[in-house]
Amino acid sequence: MAVTDIATRTYDHGFRLDPIVRSLLDTDFYKLLMLQMIRHLHPKVQTTFTLINRTTSVRLADIIDEGELRAQLDHARTVRFGKKELIWLAGNSFYGQDRMFAPEFLQWLAAFRLPEYELQTVDGQFELRFEGCWAETTMWEIPALAIINELRARAAVRDRGRFALDVIYARAKAKLWDKVERLRDLPDLVLSDFGTRRRHGFLWQRWCVEALKEGLGSRFIGTSNVLLAMDNDLEAIGTNAHELPMVYAALADDDRGIADAPYRVLDDWRRHYGGNLLIALPDAFGTSAFLANAPDWVADWTGFRPDSAPPIAGGEAIIAWWKAQGRDPKTRLLIFSDGMDVDTIEETYRHFHGRVRMSFGWGTNLTNDFRGCDPDGMAGLEPISLVAKVTQANGRPAVKLSDNPAKATGDPREIARYLKIFGDEGRTKAKVAV
Amino acid sequence: MAVTDIATRTYDHGFRLDPIVRSLLDTDFYKLLMLQMIRHLHPKVQTTFTLINRTTSVRLADIIDEGELRAQLDHARTVRFGKKELIWLAGNSFYGQDRMFAPEFLQWLAAFRLPEYELQTVDGQFELRFEGCWAETTMWEIPALAIINELRARAAVRDRGRFALDVIYARAKAKLWDKVERLRDLPDLVLSDFGTRRRHGFLWQRWCVEALKEGLGSRFIGTSNVLLAMDNDLEAIGTNAHELPMVYAALADDDRGIADAPYRVLDDWRRHYGGNLLIALPDAFGTSAFLANAPDWVADWTGFRPDSAPPIAGGEAIIAWWKAQGRDPKTRLLIFSDGMDVDTIEETYRHFHGRVRMSFGWGTNLTNDFRGCDPDGMAGLEPISLVAKVTQANGRPAVKLSDNPAKATGDPREIARYLKIFGDEGRTKAKVAV
Numbered sequence: 001m002a003v004t005d006i007a008t009r010t011y012d013h014g015f016r017l018d019p020i021v022r023s024l025l026d027t028d029f030y031k032l033l034m035l036q037m038i039r040h041l042h043p044k045v046q047t048t049f050t051l052i053n054r055t056t057s058v059r060l061a062d063i064i065d066e067g068e069l070r071a072q073l074d075h076a077r078t079v080r081f082g083k084k085e086l087i088w089l090a091g092n093s094f095y096g097q098d099r100m101f102a103p104e105f106l107q108w109l110a111a112f113r114l115p116e117y118e119l120q121t122v123d124g125q126f127e128l129r130f131e132g133c134w135a136e137t138t139m140w141e142i143p144a145l146a147i148i149n150e151l152r153a154r155a156a157v158r159d160r161g162r163f164a165l166d167v168i169y170a171r172a173k174a175k176l177w178d179k180v181e182r183l184r185d186l187p188d189l190v191l192s193d194f195g196t197r198r199r200h201g202f203l204w205q206r207w208c209v210e211a212l213k214e215g216l217g218s219r220f221i222g223t224s225n226v227l228l229a230m231d232n233d234l235e236a237i238g239t240n241a242h243e244l245p246m247v248y249a250a251l252a253d254d255d256r257g258i259a260d261a262p263y264r265v266l267d268d269w270r271r272h273y274g275g276n277l278l279i280a281l282p283d284a285f286g287t288s289a290f291l292a293n294a295p296d297w298v299a300d301w302t303g304f305r306p307d308s309a310p311p312i313a314g315g316e317a318i319i320a321w322w323k324a325q326g327r328d329p330k331t332r333l334l335i336f337s338d339g340m341d342v343d344t345i346e347e348t349y350r351h352f353h354g355r356v357r358m359s360f361g362w363g364t365n366l367t368n369d370f371r372g373c374d375p376d377g378m379a380g381l382e383p384i385s386l387v388a389k390v391t392q393a394n395g396r397p398a399v400k401l402s403d404n405p406a407k408a409t410g411d412p413r414e415i416a417r418y419l420k421i422f423g424d425e426g427r428t429k430a431k432v433a434v
Numbered sequence: 435m436a437v438t439d440i441a442t443r444t445y446d447h448g449f450r451l452d453p454i455v456r457s458l459l460d461t462d463f464y465k466l467l468m469l470q471m472i473r474h475l476h477p478k479v480q481t482t483f484t485l486i487n488r489t490t491s492v493r494l495a496d497i498i499d500e501g502e503l504r505a506q507l508d509h510a511r512t513v514r515f516g517k518k519e520l521i522w523l524a525g526n527s528f529y530g531q532d533r534m535f536a537p538e539f540l541q542w543l544a545a546f547r548l549p550e551y552e553l554q555t556v557d558g559q560f561e562l563r564f565e566g567c568w569a570e571t572t573m574w575e576i577p578a579l580a581i582i583n584e585l586r587a588r589a590a591v592r593d594r595g596r597f598a599l600d601v602i603y604a605r606a607k608a609k610l611w612d613k614v615e616r617l618r619d620l621p622d623l624v625l626s627d628f629g630t631r632r633r634h635g636f637l638w639q640r641w642c643v644e645a646l647k648e649g650l651g652s653r654f655i656g657t658s659n660v661l662l663a664m665d666n667d668l669e670a671i672g673t674n675a676h677e678l679p680m681v682y683a684a685l686a687d688d689d690r691g692i693a694d695a696p697y698r699v700l701d702d703w704r705r706h707y708g709g710n711l712l713i714a715l716p717d718a719f720g721t722s723a724f725l726a727n728a729p730d731w732v733a734d735w736t737g738f739r740p741d742s743a744p745p746i747a748g749g750e751a752i753i754a755w756w757k758a759q760g761r762d763p764k765t766r767l768l769i770f771s772d773g774m775d776v777d778t779i780e781e782t783y784r785h786f787h788g789r790v791r792m793s794f795g796w797g798t799n800l801t802n803d804f805r806g807c808d809p810d811g812m813a814g815l816e817p818i819s820l821v822a823k824v825t826q827a828n829g830r831p832a833v834k835l836s837d838n839p840a841k842a843t844g845d846p847r848e849i850a851r852y853l854k855i856f857g858d859e860g861r862t863k864a865k866v867a868v
Contacts, residue, residue: 163648170607214597
């Protein structure tokens with residue numbers, strides 16, 4: 001007896017669209033933390049966020065129908081924070097802290113909707129921009145990336161038969177579980193999911209998160225995805241991102257203000273969050289320059305998230321700096337999050353084990369590793385390097401230098417200007433795989 | 435929104451039992467072909483079939499609850515051939531032949547039910563016997579084996595979480611598909627599923643058969659499982675089995691009658707099926723003896739199914755015999771079916787390619803290969819060597835010598851007697867894995 005649930009099947013076939021963004025909590029936790037500070041300190045700042053496809057060989061607009069993309073973006077604009085979601089944000093504790101979000105902020109969130117977007121297709125790529133109030137445009141970053149990545153994955157598997165699909169997901173599951181079994185051999189591992197923006201799809205990310213929860217137990221400390229954290233009783237993980245120093249620098253009136261921007265961000269952050277969430281992202285304009293000029297109080301922070309330097313070299317540089325500042329690295333935390341996979345996690349873990357506290361943010365290679373899984377061997381499921389970066393603030397160009405020149409963004413003349421200010425020391429060009 | 439089909443879920447939880455045998459067509463095709471001949475020529479013969487677990491280290495009765503086993507055996511006795519099934523047997527053509535089954539036989543099948551069984555537990559093993567009319571007891575072989583193998587698999591996974599189960603099947607699917615991709619590289623491959631009796635479970639065998647159909651296309655010629663052949667529009671594959679020469683020999687009045695039994699079987703077979711289905715199974719009492727004494731007309735048959743000799747040595751012996759009889763091996767067929775897996779299929783294919791027609795019957799390693807798939811690394815899913823053999827005919831002991839002494843069955847004194855009649859030439863002891 002073949003059992004078909006006719007009602008479900010009819011419902012599925014009646015989809016106007018199969019939505020990718022089902023909740024405004026389906027975003028990275030740091031977005032909400034930054035948003036609260038942005039609204040409080042910079043409510044009038046106008047920004048532009050721009051989609052950047054670093055994998056130029058993949059012509060996204062040839063793969064994804066522009067109409068479908070618009071339908072998904074339009075759908076995301078209809079989504080509101082639900083009552084249950086706001087109650088959870090209000091009542092949950094984050095990093096051991098109650099009432100992380102102020103009642104007034106939550107009230108504002110209740111009416112929040114994603115702002116308008118501008119989309120056009122130029123030479124096989126999408127030009128997608130979000131212009132407006134920083135406190136609104138910032139919220140597009142994650143859903144926009146998740147939508148495009150999932151639409152691309154859907155296009156890649158669209159013509160596969162039921163059987164090929166079954167094999168693709170069976171292989172991807174087997175592959176992830178092999179990774180879990182390797183990670184189990186690292187007894188003090190501390191790992192979280194950072195894979196929302198680059199995921200294959202929402203349902204797949206959910207499976208990955210459930211797999212890590214089941215397979216790694218307490219070594220899996222949480223997920224950056226707020227919705228999955230809520231639904232799975234996991235910690236929501238994250239603090240802040242490059243957009244803060246990028247906007248602060250763009251708004252500065254002179255070179256001195258640009259040079260000082262990363263520290264003003266951290267100063268605002270520690271005041272705003274009352275001495276919690278003290279993880280610094282040092283690489284917006286190069287880690288070497290950041291460390292060389294950092295005020296002493298930065299060494300009192302919990303730790304750093306080196307995000308574009310090679311993990312071992314980047315970690316060593318920070319450890320050396322802590323020692324030079326008279327701090328014991330064993331009391332400090334390094335969070336590695338740049339394109340990590342099991343090999344680099346193992347290598348980094350073994351290299352630093354016992355010398356510093358460590359945590360890993362596992363992103364694209366967790367939630368979008370379908371390499372070798374497609375029985376037809378066709379392309380289209382390999383991850384690409386897609387980002388949505390702030391490119392302007394109050395009409396002024398925003399720049400990211402990064403520790404890896406291949407990850408720099410911004411107008412070339414502005415990049416040159418920033419390089420004069422921050423120097424080029426310690427920056428190493430490396431292939432950006434994901 | 436998590437969608438639960440409440441009706442289905444309630445139905446599932448209300449199972450008196452989750453039946454293993456859902457249809458009397460869920461058996462090997464050769465059983466039906468043999469059954470028709472047995473009813474026609476030997477309607478009065480009484481036989482005993484006995485369960486034999488060659489993997490004595492696996493104490494089946496410690497794993498499977500005797501009550502559950504009885505419930506499944508009892509359930510199988512309630513199953514009848516359905517109207518659709520009998521119409522299909524009547525209307526389908528087998529091996530290009532219409533009306534393979536006589537109307538009178540199909541009428542008899544309509545009232546058929548599996549006969550009684552005797553079951554007791556002795557020292558951790560089940561003593562399971564089927565005594566009675568040959569035309570009834572013979573039909574227990576496949577369902578009894580399928581039931582015990584599936585109950586054992588169910589017991590092995592009973593305490594696994596939802597997640598571990600998901601990983602087990604994902605890995606098994608990935609593993610099978612890797613095999614399919616290797617087999618695709620053999621352009622003239624001819625392969626069929628012989629895995630009913632040793633399968634992990636019915637639903638898993640169905641997945642395997644669908645995988646081969648999808649992945650191998652016309653290189654997958656069919657399945658021995660009649661139900662799966664019907665449901666998937668595949669050829670039902672099979673001809674005859676060792677029980678025929680074993681019973682004929684047991685019924686013989688003297689040593690000469692025993693020595694002659696294999697050829698009397700083939701003579702009855704060719705007469706009964708009008709010169710169709712001419713595949714000989716040479717190894718019941720040793721292939722060397724069979725070939726040495728075979729009448730010339732056996733060399734006119736379509737081919738042989740060497741089932742217990744090492745495939746290459748066994749195939750070479752038969753090819754040499756064909757040549758000695760003045761027949762061209764290129765016009766003849768060898769069907770390899772003894773514990774084959776991808777490695778041995780590839781090796782055998784490459785060895786004989788171009789010299790003889792070849793076909794592979796893939797059994798246990800197709801439908802029950804979960805080695806390395808269990809994330810908890812626990813035992814219980816590895817296949818075992820379980821058979822149900824005819825042990826008596828009209829009260830006389832039945833014997834199988836086989837080309838592999840480890841696969842011999844019967845009373846030791848009888849085996850010694852048969853070895854005097856047939857000799858021991860060419861028999862090679864090999865580990866019986868499955």
